[in-house]
Amino acid sequence: MSKKSDFRPNEFVVYPAHGVGQIVSIEKQEVAGLELELFVISFAKDKMTLRVPTNKATDVGMRSLSPPEVVTKAMATLKGKARVKKAMWSRRAQEYEAKINSGDLIAIAEVVRDLHRNDEQREQSYSERQLYEAALDRLTRELAAVNQMDEDGALKAVDEILMSRAAA
Template sequence: MSKTKKSEFRPNDFVVYPAHGVGKIMSIEEQEIAGMSLELFVIAFEKDKMTLRVPTNKAVESGLRSLSSPDVVQDAMKTLKGKAKVKRAMWSRRAQEYEQKINSGDLIAIAEVVRDLHRSDDQREQSYSERQLYEAALDRLTREVAAVSGSDEADAQKKVSDVLVSRAA
């Protein structure tokens, strides 16, 4: 079976690239690189004002995936409702694990980071690095929730924060 899985992604599809979150395929273009003709997905990440070119033959290897299904989004929301699981490891080790989860592109793993780092008003302050990781995870989560539900980010943010607040109650 040498048939390539090229047809999986098309222009105007929303996709998730692990290191950058939700982007939109603008086009598929041919480019000559080092004397070889290469077919590339041109993916725009509007919020980061960034364009990424991913070779179509390396797309799946690089972790590019379609948006999560509504079921996965439901599971992510359920994950948010759970009790925070904070390991007793040193912060640097935990921060590394959170970073890996965020960049895995796995929505459930990202939801776990949001859950574990979320602070309600009556809890202690977050350190700067905790806050950075929390916001990165929250941003990835809300962007994908918005893209899957076809709503805007503000709606998705409200949905996520409602779940987090209901958990604290």
């Protein structure tokens, strides 16, 4: 058995494969004859509810929101120069997907930085756009939750950084 985690109802958490959700309750449920204690996590934007056994939450990578210094570092990452490897797109896409699903805010910011295109640059492929939007969504949701602002405000802050980088 893993150690019991310290998450509480009404707390915002990050679940690696889905991003920011809110623990709505902790419930007991019988599964295959075993009594399990589960975190009930709501992802309002996705209209999804996830139940995670309390003793497995940290094993699956569930974590609290990033502390302000990690958010600051993620925002600084956005200001950096895009690093695009010369590998085939399918390999790069797998790496981007892994970074997005890692739940690591800085890795997600790297994906946003690397896939961002301003108006003068070449058009993005459909799959590039999908990965970019998934990463941007995860980044802005966590930024909004950490700074207690709405997602539009968080998106505006990210856009300003990306645009200032393009102007430089």
